[in-house]
C-alpha cells in the first residue's frame with residue numbers, strides 16, 4: 001500500500017509543479033508510510049506534490065454533488081455497492097491504512113461514522129471500538145438497509161441524517177469519521193464545520209475522500225461526476241473550521257503502484273484535532289442547497305444520467321490499472 005503523510009496547509013500551497021502522480025510513480029517508495037514534516041528532502045517532495053492544474057471550484061457542484069441526485073444515485077448503487085466499489089477503490093487494507101490516523105485506541109471512544117453507507121468503514125472502526133459506541137449516519141435509507149443486514153453492526157446505532165446538519169449535540173463524540181462521502185456534499189466546508197461542532201474538545205476528525213486527477217480524460221469525468229478535492233482544499237477546510245494539527249495521509253489501491261494521475265476515489269485520509277469546546281469559530285451563511293425546493297425533472301434526470309456515465313469511467317480505471325500492474329514488470333513506473 002502506498003501511503004504518505006503531509007502536515008499543514010502551507011506545505012501544500014508552495015508552488016506550481018509536478019503532480020502527485022509523478023511524485024508517486026517516480027520519486028517515492030511505493031510501499032510503507034513516509035512522514036513529511038521538515039528538512040530538505042521533505043521540502044523537495046512536498047514542493048512537487050503541490051497540485052495546481054485548474055480544477056472546477058468546489059463551489060460549482062458536479063452532476064451528482066447534490067443531495068437529491070446523490071440520494072437517487074445510491075438508490076441504485078446500494079444494490080451492488082459492496083461488490084463494485086470496495087474491490088476497485090476501497091479495499092480492507094486501504095481502510096485500515098486510512099483509519100490508522102484516526103487513533104482508535106480505546107474501545108470506549110464514542111464514534112460517529114458520517115456517510116457510513118453500507119457500513120464498510122464501520123466494520124474497520126469496530127475492530128478497535130465497541131459497536132455500541134458507534135453511530136452510522138447516512139442520508140440514504142437504501143445504503144443503511146445494507147448496513148442493518150450486517151451481523152457485526154447489530155449493536156451500532158444506525159440513523160438517517162445529513163452530513164451538513166448533523167443530529168448530534170455539540171461536544172458529543174470523541175471521533176468523527178467520514179469515508180467517501182464528502183464528494184457528494186454540496187458544501188464540504190459546512191460538513192467539516194459540523195464535524196468540528198459535534199466533537200468533544202481534543203476529539204479527532206478523520207475525513208477520507210477522493211483526490212483530484214491530473215490526467216485530462218480522468219479530470220473530465222471527475223468534474224462531471226462529483227467533487228474530487230485537491231489536497232490543499234481539504235487542509236484549508238479543516239483549518240478554517242478551527243482544527244489544529246491538520247494532517248493528510250495519502251492512500252491508494254496497492255496495484256496502482258502509487259500512481260495518482262487518474263485521481264482516486266479514496267485517495268487521502270485527513271485528520272484534525274478540535275482545539276476549543278463549542279461550535280466552530282467559522283461563520284457560514286445559509287445552506288448551498290435547499291432539498292425541499294422543487295427541481296426541473298428533465299434537468300434532474302439528465303444530471304443523474306450524465307453523472308452515472310462519468311461514474312462508469314471510474315469503474316473502469318481500477319481495472320485498467322490492475323491490468324497494467326500485471327503486465328508492466330515490478331519496479332517500473334506504470
Ligand SMILES: C[S@@+](CC[C@H](N)C(=O)[O-])C[C@H]1O[C@@H](n2cnc3c(N)ncnc32)[C@H](O)[C@@H]1O
Nearest residue numbers: 115116117120121139140143162163180181184
Ligand atoms: C461512497 S459511499 C461511502 C460509504 C461508506 N462510508 C464506505 O466507506 O463504504 C458515500 C455515502 O455518502 C452518503 N452521503 C452522500 N451525501 C450525504 C449527506 N449529505 N449526508 C449524509 N450522507 C451522505 C451516500 O448516501 C453514501 O452512502
